[in-house]
Amino acid sequence: MQTNLTPALQNTTLGQEVDEILRKCVHCGFCAATCPTYQVLGDELDSPRGRIYLIKELAEGRGATLETQSHLDKCLTCRNCETTCPSGVQYGHLIDLGRHMIDEQVKRPVGQRLMRTALKKGLTSPLFPVAYKLGQSLRNFLPESIKRKVVARREAGVLPNVAHHPRQVILLAGCAQPGMLPSIDAATVRVLDRLGIGSKTIPGSGCCGALSFHLDDQDTGLKNMRANIDAWLPLIESGQVEGIVMNASGCGATVREYGHHLRHDVNYAAKAKLISDKVVDIAEIVAPIAAELKAHIDPNKLPQTSSFHPPCTLQHWQGLRPQSEKLFTDLGMSLAPFAETHLCCGSAGAYSVLQPDMATKLRDRKLGHIQKAKPDMILSSNIGCIGHLQSGTDTPVRHWVEVVDAALI
DSSP: OOOOOOTTTTTSHHHHHHHHHHTTOOOOOGGGGGOHHHHHHOOGGGSHHHHHHHHHHHHTTOOOSHHHHHHHHTOOOOOHHHHHOTTOOOHHHHHHHHHHHHHHHSOOOHHHHHHHHHHHHHTTSTTHHHHHHHHHHTGGGSOHHHHTTSOOOOOOOOOOOOTTOSEEEEEOOSSSHHHHOHHHHHHHHHHHHHTTEEEEOOTTOOOOSHHHHTTTOHHHHHHHHHHHHHHHHHHHHTTSOOOEEESSHHHHHHHTTHHHHTTTOTTTHHHHHHHHHTEEEHHHHHGGGHHHHGGGBOGGGSOSSEEEOOOHIIIIISOOHHHHHHHHHHTTOOBOOOSOTTSOOSOTTTHHHHSHHHHHHHHHHHHHHHHHHOOSEEEESOHHHHHHHHTTOSSOEEEHHHHHHHHBO
C-alpha cells in the first residue's frame, strides 16, 4: 500500500509506525473472510481492509469524522485477521494507533464519553465487587433482561495455605473477575497448590491496563501497566516468584504486550519486556503434566461432553488454543466440536456494553453453533467470554480450571 503521510506525522515515531504497518497491506481481502463484524454487516468499512484504508486516510489528513470513529469502534480487536493475513500486517497494533489518532481529532458525543468514563472507573473501583455481589443476591428478582447480564454467584470455597511452597507465582489482582466470579481465582489457587506451586496477589498492583487503554484513555492504561511493573518486578528480580500466571486470557494477552506498549518509555521499556517474558497462562502450567494429573481426577465429576470456546485473546493473540485443547483431552475430557470456533463471541472487554446489538448477534451466532453440538457444559478461559455466553444460554459456562478443581480427588 502506498502512503503519503501529512507533514505533521512525517519523521515522527507515530507516523513511522503507522506507515510501516500500512505498507505491508496488499489489499488481498483474506481478512474480510474471518472478520466477525464484516460477516454480520457486510460493509467493507467494517472489515479490517476497510478500517486500514480509513486509518490511511487519517494519516494522510482526511477522514477525521464521527463516522470514521464509529467504524473503528465497531472493531472487536479480536485479531482473527492477523491469523489469516498472509502479509503479516500487525492490525492489532494499527487499530490502537488509528484509534489514538481519531480520538485526538474527533470529540465524542457527551453520552459516549460518560459511558466510557463510567466503565473504566466503575469496573476497576473497589466498590465494584460489592455492587456486583448485591446484584447477584437480588438476581432472581431482577427483570429477565438484566438478570441475564448478572452471572449467578459461585462461592470461592476454602483456600489452602500455599506460603510453604518453594515455587511461588503472582496472580493478577485488579481484574473484574474476583468481583464477578471469585470461584475462578480460588480454583486456580487450589490447582496450583496441587502442583506444588504457591500463588499470591501483590499489593500495589491492579488492573492490567486493557480497560482504560481501549476506552480512549491510553495514558491511564499505561499508568496501570507501570504500577504493575513496579509492584511485580522486585519479586521477580529477587527470585521470590518465578512468573505471573494468568487465568483470564484477555489480561494475559495485554500483559504479554507490556513490552510493546512501553517500548518508547526509556524508564520502563526494559522492565516491561522482562515482565512480558514472565507471563504464562494457567494452561501452560497444567498442560505439560496433564496426563499425570489425570490419575488424580475423578472422571465422574467431569462433564460427559463439553465444548470449548477459545477466546480470541487466547487463540489469535497468544496462540494457546492447541495447547489448551490437548490439556482437556489429556485430562480425560470429551470435547464436542462446533463450527466457527475462530470467530469472536462478541464479548471483547467492554465491547458488549458499548456495542450491544453487534455483541448480541455474535453471541447468538456462537451459541447457535455450540448448541448443535449438545454439550453438557461450555468451557472457556476468559471471564468476559464466560459472562457474555452465559447471558444467552442455560447451559453452564465455566472456566476450565473450575472444572479441573472440582474433579480433583
